[in-house]
Amino acid sequence: MEEIREVALAYYDNCTPELRGKTWEFFQSMDTNGDHRISAREFNEFLRQTGYNTIITDPELFARLDRNGDSGLDFDEVLTFYYIIKTEYVRCRGCNKYLSGLYFTCFECFEAANPSTFDLCDACHRSSNFTHHHSDHTLFLENHILLYYKRGPDDSMAMEYLYAQALEYYDKATPELKRSVMSFFQSMVTHGANQVSLSVFNDFLKQNYYDWIFNDPLLFQKLDRNRDGGLDFWELLTFYYIIHTRYFNCRECQVYLGGLYFTCVACFEGGAHYRRHHHSDLGTYNLCAACYRSRNFVSQHPHHTFFLDNHILLRSKRGLPPYATPSLVNYTVIKSHLVL
Ligand SMILES: [Zn+2]
Ligand SMILES: [Zn+2]
Ligand SMILES: [Zn+2]
Ligand SMILES: [Zn+2]
Ligand SMILES: [Zn+2]
Known part of the structure; x- marks a missing residue:
C-alpha cells in the first residue's frame, strides 16, 4: 500500500490545479458530513452507492488504506484508494493481496484478449501457491521484463x-x-x-x-x-x-x-x-x-x-485505452476489467 500511496501522491503533486480540484471534489463526495475525514461508514456508503461494493471484495481495504490507524481516511489515504480504483490495480491470484513491488504475470494470458490477466506476487510465484486454469501456461514474466519486451527491441543502441x-x-x-x-x-x-x-x-x-x-x-x-x-x-x-x-x-x-x-x-x-x-x-x-x-x-x-x-504503461500495452486512466478526473465505475 505504501508504494501505491507514494505514486498516487506523486501524480497529485504533478497534476494541474484543475485536476487537483477534481480530486478534491471526489474526496468531498465521499465526505458526506464534511469533517474532512472519511469514516468506515462513509467509505462503505460510497462503495454501495457507486456499485464498487460488488467489485471490491477486500474486507480489509479500509484498514489497509488507513495508514495511521486512526479509523478515518484523510485526503492522502483517499488518493491511494482513488489510484487503485482508477487504474484497476490488480491483486495476487495466490494470496489475494494487492500487488506491490515486483510481480509476475502469465505471458499467455497477458497477450491473449482475455479481460483479465493472471498475476502473482513474488512469494506466491516462488512457492507455486496458485492454481491457474490454463495448465499449459507455464511462462510467468516479471512486470519489469514484460514492459521492456512490449517496448520492442532496442536495436539502435549507440x-x-x-x-x-x-x-x-x-x-x-x-x-x-x-x-x-x-x-x-x-x-x-x-x-x-x-x-x-x-x-x-x-x-x-x-x-x-x-x-x-x-x-x-x-x-x-x-x-x-x-x-x-x-x-x-x-x-x-x-x-x-x-x-x-x-x-x-x-x-x-x-x-x-x-x-x-x-x-x-x-x-x-x-x-x-x-x-x-x-x-x-x-x-x-x-x-x-x-x-x-x-x-x-x-x-x-x-x-x-x-x-x-x-503499472499503467504495462496495462496500456494490452490494448486498454492508452493513458486514459491516471488523469485523476471524475470517476466512473468500470466493472468489466477489474480483477478480483
Ligand atoms: Zn530517485
Ligand atoms: Zn501472493
Ligand atoms: Zn495464463
Ligand atoms: Zn524523456
Ligand atoms: Zn530535444
Whole structure:
C-alpha cells in the first residue's frame, strides 16, 4: 500500500490545479458530513452507492488504506484508494493481496484478449501457491521484463557512446559500487579466465530473462568492442551500466526500482526518434516516485514532462485505452476489467 500511496501522491503533486480540484471534489463526495475525514461508514456508503461494493471484495481495504490507524481516511489515504480504483490495480491470484513491488504475470494470458490477466506476487510465484486454469501456461514474466519486451527491441543502441558513459560512471562510482561491478565480473568469468565467454553471457541473459528485454542475438558481439570473442572487464562494465541505468534504477538518485516507478512516455515510446534528434543514446528515463514527486529531474530532462507509472504503461500495452486512466478526473465505475 505504501508504494501505491507514494505514486498516487506523486501524480497529485504533478497534476494541474484543475485536476487537483477534481480530486478534491471526489474526496468531498465521499465526505458526506464534511469533517474532512472519511469514516468506515462513509467509505462503505460510497462503495454501495457507486456499485464498487460488488467489485471490491477486500474486507480489509479500509484498514489497509488507513495508514495511521486512526479509523478515518484523510485526503492522502483517499488518493491511494482513488489510484487503485482508477487504474484497476490488480491483486495476487495466490494470496489475494494487492500487488506491490515486483510481480509476475502469465505471458499467455497477458497477450491473449482475455479481460483479465493472471498475476502473482513474488512469494506466491516462488512457492507455486496458485492454481491457474490454463495448465499449459507455464511462462510467468516479471512486470519489469514484460514492459521492456512490449517496448520492442532496442536495436539502435549507440555502443560507443554507452561505453564512454560507462567509463565515466565507473570513474565517479563509490567504492561499494566498484566492488559490486567487480564481483559481477568475477561471477561471470570461469576460473582462471580474464574474460566472459559468449555461452556464459547468454546463459546469464536467459536465467534473468534479460534476453526478453534486449531481444538481440548480437548483443554480445556489440559489447565485444575489440572483437576478440570475449568480454573483458570494461566491455562487461558497459553491459552493467546499461542494465543499471536504463532499466532498473532511478536516473536521479540511482535507487533500485523494485516496484512502481515513473517513466518518461516520450523516451519510452519514441526512443529511436529521440536518439536521432539528439545524436546520443538516452534509453528510457525512469524515476522513483520520490524524485518524480519532487521534480528533481527538471533540469536533467527538460524536453519531456509527461510521465506515467510502469503499472499503467504495462496495462496500456494490452490494448486498454492508452493513458486514459491516471488523469485523476471524475470517476466512473468500470466493472468489466477489474480483477478480483
Ligand atoms: Zn501472493
Ligand atoms: Zn495464463
Ligand atoms: Zn530517485
Ligand atoms: Zn524523456
Ligand atoms: Zn530535444
